[in-house]
Every structure is written in C-alpha cells, then in structure tokens.
Amino acid sequence: MAHNTTFYRYDPLDRLATRTPLAEAISKVFYKADVLVTETQGGVQRSFVHHDRRPLAQQTLVGTSVDTLLTAADQQHSVLSALSAAQQQAIAYSPHGHRAPLNHLPGFNGEQPDPVTGHYLLGNGYRAYNPVLMRFNRPDKLSPFGKGGLNAYAYCAGDPVNRNDPSGHELIDTLISAFYIAAGVATAGIGLAIARPSFKAVFKGVKVKPATADVGRHSLPLRRPANTTEKLSAGVATGAIAAGVTWGAAFTVKTADPDSPIQRPLAALALFISLTTLGFRGFAFARSRVAARPVAPTPTPAPASNISSRRSIGIQTDSIRSRASSVRSNVPEQSEMQETRL
Numbered sequence: 486m487a488h489n490t491t492f493y494r495y496d497p498l499d500r501l502a503t504r505t506p507l508a509e510a511i512s513k514v515f516y517k518a519d520v521l522v523t524e525t526q527g528g529v530q531r532s533f534v535h536h537d538r539r540p541l542a543q544q545t546l547v548g549t550s551v552d553t554l555l556t557a558a559d560q561q562h563s564v565l566s567a568l569s570a571a572q573q574q575a576i577a578y579s580p581h582g583h584r585a586p587l588n589h590l591p592g593f594n595g596e597q598p599d600p601v602t603g604h605y606l607l608g609n610g611y612r613a614y615n616p617v618l619m620r621f622n623r624p625d626k627l628s629p630f631g632k633g634g635l636n637a638y639a640y641c642a643g644d645p646v647n648r649n650d651p652s653g654h655e656l657i658d659t660l661i662s663a664f665y666i667a668a669g670v671a672t673a674g675i676g677l678a679i680a681r682p683s684f685k686a687v688f689k690g691v692k693v694k695p696a697t698a699d700v701g702r703h704s705l706p707l708r709r710p711a712n713t714t715e716k717l718s719a720g721v722a723t724g725a726i727a728a729g730v731t732w733g734a735a736f737t738v739k740t741a742d743p744d745s746p747i748q749r750p751l752a753a754l755a756l757f758i759s760l761t762t763l764g765f766r767g768f769a770f771a772r773s774r775v776a777a778r779p780v781a782p783t784p785t786p787a788p789a790s791n792i793s794s795r796r797s798i799g800i801q802t803d804s805i806r807s808r809a810s811s812v813r814s815n816v817p818e819q820s821e822m823q824e825t826r827l
Contacts, residue, residue: 492504492505516609538651540591553569555567555569563582564592673729676723684719686715725762735751
C-alpha cells in the first residue's frame with residue numbers, strides 16, 4: 486500500500502501557510518481577515534470569493550486560461566451547487582459533512598477540505614476534523630476541562646446540522662457567548678434595581694423628618710439635596726445599565742458576524758464600563774458604611790474660671806456655716822446670764 490507524505494508549515498499566527506506533497510509543487514495559501522482567498526501551486530492559481538464567509542465563486546487561472554465557477558450555499562454556508570460554463574453540479578453531504586472529492590471547492594459549512602486527507606482543517610489549519618469518523622483528530626488545547634474532559638473530540642456537541650465550528654474552538658465560543666449574556670443580564674439588572682431610588686434622590690431630593698413636632702398637618706414634606714453617596718449610586722446605576730447594553734451589543738455582533746472588527750472593541754468597552762462601575766459601587770458602599778458608623782461623644786473639660794468660682798463659693802458657704810454655728814452656741818449663754826441677774 487503506497488503512502489503519500491505531505492509537509493505542512495504554519496505562519497507566525499498559527500495558520501496553515503504551505504502544503505508540500507512529495508514530488509509535487511509547493512501549495513501556498515493566503516488569507517484576508519482569516520478567510521482563505523487565494524491558493525497557488527506551481528503555475529495554477531485559485532481565487533475564492535466570499536461574502537460574510539459565504540462562498541460565492543471560484544476562479545482558476547492556469548497560464549492564460551481562466552475557469553470560473555459560481556457556487557450556491559445554504560444557511561450554514563455549505564456549497565450545494567457549482568455552476569460552470571459547461572455544466573451544473575449538485576453536491577450532497579452526510580450529516581457530518583462527508584462528500585465525494587471535488588476540485589478544490591469549498592465544502593461543508595463553507596470550509597476548505599484538505600486535498601490530501603479530505604479532512605477539514607478548521608481554524609485555518611489549527612484543528613483537523615474527520616467527517617468520516619465524525620470527530621476531531623485531537624482535543625482542543627484551549628478546553629477548560631483538560632485533554633480528557635467532556636468528550637474532547639466531539640464536533641459541534643453532536644449536532645453538526647444546526648451548529649458549526651469554523652475556528653475549532655466551538656466550546657470556547659459557547660462559553661464566551663454565555664459570559665456575554667450573563668454579564669449583560671447581571672449588570673443591567675443591578676442598574677435597574679438601584680436606578681429608581683438613586684435618580685429620585687438626585688432629581689427630587691430626599692425626604693427628611695421635621696425637627697419640631699408642631700408642624701402643620703397639611704404642610705409640604707421637607708426635602709434635602711442628594712449627598713455624595715446618593716449621587717454616586719445614581720452614577721453606578723447609569724454605568725450598570727450602559728454596561729448591560731454594551732454586553733448585549735457585543736453578543737449580537739458576535740452572533741451575527743463572528744469576524745466583525747468591532748466585536749472585540751465592544752467587549753473591551755463593556756468590560757471597562759463594568760469594572761469602573763464596580764469600583765464606584767464599592768467606593769459608595771464604603772462611604773455609606775463610614776457615614777452610618779456612630780460617633781462616640783468626647784468629654785468637654787470644664788473651664789478654669791468655673792472651677793475657681795465653685796471653689797470660692799464653697800469657701801464662702803463654709804464661712805457662713807461657721808458663723809451660724811457660733812451664733813447658735815452663744816444663745817444659751819445669754820439666757821443663763823439673764824436668769825442670774827434675776
């Protein structure tokens with residue numbers, strides 16, 4: 486049985502760059518925004534036309550001869566028909582993407598099959614998917630469950646009809662989408678929960694109890710302006726709602742167009758707003774706790790003048806008491822003298 490050896494080389498971005506079968510010319514591939522657009526091998530050049538990753542046409546140039554194919558694809562971008570100047574060819578797949586070998590046409594989910602093995606090199610050569618065995622050839626190195634966890638070789642969680650995996654990181658993409666949803670719901674929920682009382686305090690003021698009890702029954706309630714903590718709470722509510730909306734926008738862009746250049750800036754902006762809002766929320770909470778802490782009363786020392794006056798008053802009181810006692814002691818002596826005279 487003959488064995489064909491082929492060498493695969495990758496560029497610094499970990500994308501397939503060249504394919505070299507033995508005794509054949511080197512095949513070079515070129516990308517635009519991580520989508521294959523050109524492949525050359527010897528004197529043959531193939532160009533691929535896409536729109537939002539959907540294959541539209543393929544042009545083959547051999548010397549001065551040009552051959553053009555128009556392709557029709559389904560919602561999953563799988564090519565179902567190829568139309569040339571001579572004929573129209575219908576293409577069928579197994580549920581997991583296997584088809585008969587064709588002349589370098591894009592295949593299942595718009596991916597380019599390897600002409601040597603027939604496998605789909607997803608992620609521009611990152612991970613090989615075997616449509617005959619209906620599984621990957623190796624685990625995903627970015628899997629959070631390790632090399633042996635949660636069926637590391639499964640393709641699209643066993644549902645290749647309704648799902649696709651252009652990067653080879655389908656599980657990671659699912660976790661990222663779930664994070665977008667959870668972050669958006671959590672931040673927006675927090676913002677809406679504290680928005681009404683915070684905004685009411687800022688725009689209408691805060692009700693306070695009257696200082697005296699004889700206020701009229703029909704008098705208007707007293708209000709004070711919002712303090713710094715209440716203003717910070719209003720800012721936190723605004724930031725939380727804005728973060729939730731931004732997370733939702735990032736998830737929508739990721740779902741509608743995974744290759745959109747604004748997806749990562751939106752996610753970075755949402756993360757920045759969330760962290761800033763969380764910091765302000767912590768500062769407002771710490772400020773409110775410090776304000777609610779009771780203040781211990783400090784004893785005030787009596788003035789020196791009061792102490793001296795108290796001392797002088799005490800001395801005068803003692804002198805008065807001594808005089809009164811001396812007067813009382815002289816009263817009986819006088820009465821005895823009167824009796825003697827009589």
